[in-house]
Amino acid sequence: MEQNSGYPDIGLADGRVFVSFPPGHPGHRDLAYHRRRVTIAEAAFAAGPAAPAADITYTDEEHDVWRTVGAALADPHAKHACREFLEGADRLRLPADRLPQLREVSDTIEQLTGMRFSPAPGMLAPRDFYSSLAERRFQATQYIRHPSLPHFSPEPDLIHEVIGHGTALAHERWADVYELFGHAVRRLKSHDALSDVSKVFWFTMEAGLVTEDDEVKACGATLLSSCGELDNIARADIRPLDITAMQRQRYTVTGYQPVLFCADSFDHLEGTLRAYLTGAQDKR
Ligand SMILES: [Fe+2]
DSSP states (O other): OBOOTTSOEEEEETTEEEEEOOTTOTTTTOHHHHHHHHHHHHHHHHHOTTSOOOOOOOOHHHHHHHHHHHHHHHHHHHHHBOHHHHHHHHHHOOOSSSOOOHHHHHHHHHHHHSOEEEEOSSOBOHHHHHHHHTTTEEEEOOOOOOTTOTTOOSSOOHHIIIIIIIHHHTSHHHHHHHHHHHHHHHHOOSHHHHHHHHHHHIIIIITOEEEETTEEEEOSHHHHTOHHHHHHGGGSEEEEOOHHHHHHOOOOSSSOOSEEEEESSHHHHHHHHHHHHHHOOOOO
8 A cells, every 4th residue: 555644654674574653543552453563564574565465364353343344334335335336346245254365355356357466564655556556466455453443544454455445456447547557657757746646546546436326426445445434425525526636635644534526427537537647747
């Protein structure tokens, strides 16, 4: 997942994995949770960024978080999710009773669309994250959010990755747009251009809305992996899909979204992103 401020600091120093939670993170003073995060980050570093993810032996408490989130999302998905998300979910068929392994979700997606997941220990530099998409590879985390906050995670965890992004990657039209983000970032060299692409990714693939039969529906991974985010749509300032406006808009990664952008339809969203991603240029 892509790096941004407000997230934990995760990396390697002198051959040892470190995880540092910022103040306000639900795991900030939880030593057992901290140790768990280090263990799971170690597995991702050991596997490497392009290899299949190693299986994690998830605890009963972690499986409980998955069951809690999955049960709570069932009705909001039926009510708020766009058609393409529901089609992707039907193809992916994530288990309801246990956490899936990132590797097994990856295997299913690869059969469906040629996309696959590879392991990320935590946040990645944006260029690293986007570049792998050009190879139809999505670098994803394997840890589980803190159990005290099952319905909102301040950072992308396995639940966000497989419910939000995995469902989209199981849908051919969506998977192709993810790949286009990768090619655009590989072509663009400037920091400003990368920042612009990141904002468009955020307001579409993470927090996008589409109109369907005169109703606003969620299509972004951040919205669709959080009951709180789906509830918040009703309180958000919803604006028409506008690439330039997105690039000027501030957003939050550690709270609910105050401003969202809504396309006229999924076709409108897909067509707008294809045109933007194939035509984006470095600023001169
Ligand atoms: Fe995400």
